Structures are given as structure tokens and as C-alpha cells.
Amino acid sequence: MEQTLLLNASYEPLKVVHWQKAITLWCQGKVEIVSVYDREVHAVSFSFRLPSVIRLLRYIRIKRRFDYVPFSRANIYARDHHTCQYCGRQCPTGELTFDHVVPVAQGGRKDWENIVTCCVSCNRRKGGRTPHEASMRLIRPPRRPDSAPAVRITIGLRNAPESWRDYLYWNVELDET
Numbered sequence: 098m099e100q101t102l103l104l105n106a107s108y109e110p111l112k113v114v115h116w117q118k119a120i121t122l123w124c125q126g127k128v129e130i131v132s133v134y135d136r137e138v139h140a141v142s143f144s145f146r147l148p149s150v151i152r153l154l155r156y157i158r159i160k161r162r163f164d165y166v167p168f169s170r171a172n173i174y175a176r177d178h179h180t181c182q183y184c185g186r187q188c189p190t191g192e193l194t195f196d197h198v199v200p201v202a203q204g205g206r207k208d209w210e211n212i213v214t215c216c217v218s219c220n221r222r223k224g225g226r227t228p229h230e231a232s233m234r235l236i237r238p239p240r241r242p243d244s245a246p247a248v249r250i251t252i253g254l255r256n257a258p259e260s261w262r263d264y265l266y267w268n269v270e271l272d273e274t
Contacts, residue, residue: 099134101148102261106156110264119148128153132260149260166242168209170195176242177214183233184219192216198239200225209241 101119103111114122122128133146166172173195180187182196196215199205202225213235215223223231257265 099136099147099149099258102150102258102264103128104131104150104152104264105159106153108152108264111153111157111159116147119151122151123148126154134258134260149258150264166244172242173209173212174214176209176239180214180236181216181219182213182236182239183215183223183228185236186216188216194220196220196223198235199227203227210239213239 099116100113101116103114103119103122105111119128119130123130128151130148130150131152132148132150134149136147137144138147166176171190174190174193178187179190179193181193194215194217195212196219197205197207198211198213201207205211219233223233228235
């Protein structure tokens, strides 16, 4: 089913919601419908077009920490430039894994300061040991990144509905048609 782009009262994109949530917000008088899809939904006594873009009627203040980087596999790989931190080989994502520098069995934590990008062969070689015990050396010690990777894609922007494009911020050059 279609998704709906939710905008703040200032037309700033907030998130994508299911069209049914959009209708609920509209019925509660919390949003206005800015744009609709061609598709209609039929009830017993009426029909309406599905909302594509909705805007909150009241501004919601959002507290954003620009220095916060979510802890995830993709962000670990980005921090380490898709490079094994033991052998230095740069690999495609499918050939990478992550490694606990201090193994969990030895009290290692699952956090920025204990996990590094690793190729599968180095991960097997290291096993459940510390780098020192495995006679392996880290290229660079793991640490929390200062900022998020430059490109962060949360939706397929090239596949976003045409009606959303005026409200999304584009940091890439669009294909000429």
C-alpha cells in the first residue's frame, strides 16, 4: 500500500507513515492533506483519494543531536571505510563482518570502542581471542565516530513518489530526463 510523507507545519519532512495513519491524523484534525495519489479508497457511503503528502497543523519542535551516530553494522563499516582492521584489505559489504576486539566471553562489550570491521578470513583466524592472543595487530583502535557518514539514505529517494520531491532535500545531482 502507499506510504505518506509527513511534514512539520514548516513543511520540513519528518517521516514516512502508512496511509491509514495519515487518514487517522486527518480525521483527528491534526493535519492537512497537501497532495494525494490517484488511487481511491471506497467506503460504504463515500470515497477519497489516498494522501501522498500531509502537513501537521501545529509545529513540532524536534531535538536533533547532529553528533549522534546510531550504532549499526553499516555505520561500523562506514567508520572503518569498509576495510578489515587486521589485514587492511578493503572489501565489499557482503565479504565483511564485524569483530569484538575483546571477545564477549572475556567481558567485551557491544559498543563503538570494542567492535571493528573485519574480513571473514581474519575473523576466523582471530576466533574468540584478543588480537594480542591471536598475534594480530589492529590497524587503528575502534572509537565512536564524531559525525554521521556523509550520505545517509533512509528511503529510496530515486523511487520516491513525484509528489514528495518538492519536500525532500536533495544532496545529489538528479538524473536529467
